[in-house]
Amino acid sequence: MLFIFRNDEQNLKTLPEPVSSCWLHAVDPSPAEIAQLTALGFSGDNIAYALDPDERPRAEHDGDDWLVLMRIPYFRGEVDDVPYATVPLGVLFNPNHIVTVCRMNNDVLQEFALGRVRDLSTAKHNRFVLRLLLNTAIRFLSYLREVSRVVEALEDRLQKSIRNQEVLELLRYQKSLTYFTTALKANALMMERLQKSQLFQKYPDDAELLDDALTETLQAIEMTSIESDILSGMMDAFASIISNNLNQIIKLLTSITIVLSFPAIVAGLFGMNVMVPLGDHPLGFPIILGVSVLISISVVAVLKKLDWF
Numbered sequence: 222m223l224f225i226f227r228n229d230e231q232n233l234k235t236l237p238e239p240v241s242s243c244w245l246h247a248v249d250p251s252p253a254e255i256a257q258l259t260a261l262g263f264s265g266d267n268i269a270y271a272l273d274p275d276e277r278p279r280a281e282h283d284g285d286d287w288l289v290l291m292r293i294p295y296f297r298g299e300v301d302d303v304p305y306a307t308v309p310l311g312v313l314f315n316p317n318h319i320v321t322v323c324r325m326n327n328d329v330l331q332e333f334a335l336g337r338v339r340d341l342s343t344a345k346h347n348r349f350v351l352r353l354l355l356n357t358a359i360r361f362l363s364y365l366r367e368v369s370r371v372v373e374a375l376e377d378r379l380q381k382s383i384r385n386q387e388v389l390e391l392l393r394y395q396k397s398l399t400y401f402t403t404a405l406k407a408n409a410l411m412m413e414r415l416q417k418s419q420l421f422q423k424y425p426d427d428a429e430l431l432d433d434a435l436t437e438t439l440q441a442i443e444m445t446s447i448e449s450d451i452l453s454g455m456m457d458a459f460a461s462i463i464s465n466n467l468n469q470i471i472k473l474l475t476s477i478t479i480v481l482s483f484p485a486i487v488a489g490l491f492g493m494n495v496m497v498p499l500g501d502h503p504l505g506f507p508i509i510l511g512v513s514v515l516i517s518i519s520v521v522a523v524l525k526k527l528d529w530f
Contacts, residue, residue, distance in 0.1 A: 225243055239261060242317070245258065262318075271310065271311020272324050278411040286313070290309060291354065291357060295325050295328065306397065312353060321353070333353070354434035358437035361401060368394050376455065395449065483517055487509060
């Protein structure tokens with residue numbers, strides 16, 4: 222899908238055809254749409270890089286044609302093996318147009334397309350790229366807060382759990398944090414290289430915005446590291462808790478079995494087809510029943526003293 226946007230005096234408008242200073246937003250573009258982008262002077266190789274799911278963040282240029290490749294977060298769904306992952310986003314721009322190319326529709330670009338980003342101008346390409354970098358870091362932080370909230374909910378469930386389901390849930394989010402860590406570190410390295418280039422040094426506001434984007438990214442890296450350490454510790458601790466909970470249940474069932482075994486022994490002895498004490502006594506059954514109950518109560522008292530209940 223290919224969407225075309227351009228700023229007017231008030232907001233962002235959708236256009237049917239590309240014009241000067243417009244933004245072309247390509248989501249998993251078809252061969253015909255890729256051909257349309259190459260007709261505007263953009264490299265087919267750069268478009269292919271942005272569509273490669275394993276591509277690493279970097280920035281490169283050939284004259285006035287720039288490619289800034291970053292990795293952005295996206296939500297795959299709670300039922301997926303990895304709820305949160307990352308995907309490459311390529312930003313290609315020249316003096317006339319700016320293009321974003323991504324294989325997946327995602328929240329970062331949705332905010333841009335819906336006009337929710339302040340001071341967004343499709344004509345200011347450098348500022349557009351910096352806004353993308355900043356909003357990407359902010360989206361990472363937002364998703365990390367969501368992961369933290371889910372992990373806290375799982376923590377409450379794990380305290381009484383005897384199943385592996387909750388630990389497996391934690392493992393899913395551990396995978397997400399691993400993807401986040403890799404992507405954020407690569408994005409930060411790419412932004413540090415951009416700081417050394419002259420692309421964003423022409424205007425002080427651009428340099429300040431790049432610093433803000435890098436600061437937010439480093440904060441996201443630190444937050445991801447902390448969450449990952451907490452999650453790893455929780456998985457180890459709660460694996461032991463689940464084992465202990467299961468041991469408590471086994472101990473309780475064993476105690477019940479011991480308590481019930483003594484009346485069974487008494488009943489077995491007096492149920493044999495031979496002469497037994499109280500066999501002809503009129504109160505034999507109540508006496509034997511009372512002795513069985515007394516033995517069971519005594520066993521319960523001993524086990525409770527030994528902290529088995």
